Amino acid sequence: MHRKTIDIWVGLFVLLGLASLLFLALKAGNMSAVSFTKTYSVSARFDNIGGLKQQAPVKSAGVVVGRVGNISFDDKNFQASVRLDLEERYKFPKDSSLKILTSGLLGEQYVGIEPGGDTQNLVDGDRITQTQSATVLEDLINRFIYSKAAEGGKDSSQ
Numbered sequence: 587m588h589r590k591t592i593d594i595w596v597g598l599f600v601l602l603g604l605a606s607l608l609f610l611a612l613k614a615g616n617m618s619a620v621s622f623t624k625t626y627s628v629s630a631r632f633d634n635i636g637g638l639k640q641q642a643p644v645k646s647a648g649v650v651v652g653r654v655g656n657i658s659f660d661d662k663n664f665q666a667s668v669r670l671d672l673e674e675r676y677k678f679p680k681d682s683s684l685k686i687l688t689s690g691l692l693g694e695q696y697v698g699i700e701p702g703g704d705t706q707n708l709v710d711g712d713r714i715t716q717t718q719s720a721t722v723l724e725d726l727i728n729r730f731i732y733s734k735a736a737e738g739g740k741d742s743s744q
Contacts, residue, residue, distance in 0.1 A: 625671040626710040627655060630684050635666040636695055636720030638686055643696045644670050645687075651676040654697060670697060672708070679704035683716035695720060 635657065644652035652672035660667045672678070681702030688695050708714070 624674040625652065626674055626708070627669055627671055628708050628710075628712045628714055629667060629669050630714040630717050631660060631663060631665040631667055632684075632686065632717050632719045633665055634719040634722065635668065635686055636688075636722055638668070638695045638697070638720065642694065644672060644699060645696055646676070646678070646699045646701065651699065668697070670699075672699075677707040678702075680706050680708055680712065681716070682708065682714060683718070684714050685718040686720035688721070692723070 638654060638657065640654055640657055642654040643650045644654065652670055654668060655671040656669040658667045659665075670684075678699060679702040681704040683700045683702065685698045685700070686695055687698045702716075
């Protein structure tokens, strides 16, 4: 009787450990955000998407309103083509704009959508043309260093 109780507790502990590992794997792969709500797809082109990944959130006013569905490279325009799957309950005007933003200084990247003022809403298959690419931290650092170097060069020549 005592041995059987220990075996049950060990089995429950192992199952709990496996469930924890599955949860961590889904979190690490950003797959825990999979939703079964109805969506409509819109697309956009960006010059630079930085570290944006599939299943990254699409947010408006800080609220998740969809997910990045697909990312591909358009070899005719040499831009990144991004498909967004927005939840059907959230309607945005056709002249809305998109930005690639970062959570915190070094956090994950997401797409921010800012609603426009058009009376017609986006529908499945529409393309958003007003986009702003990701700000790459390395580019900002390089600009800062070069501007400081240029200032230092001016001061030493005087």
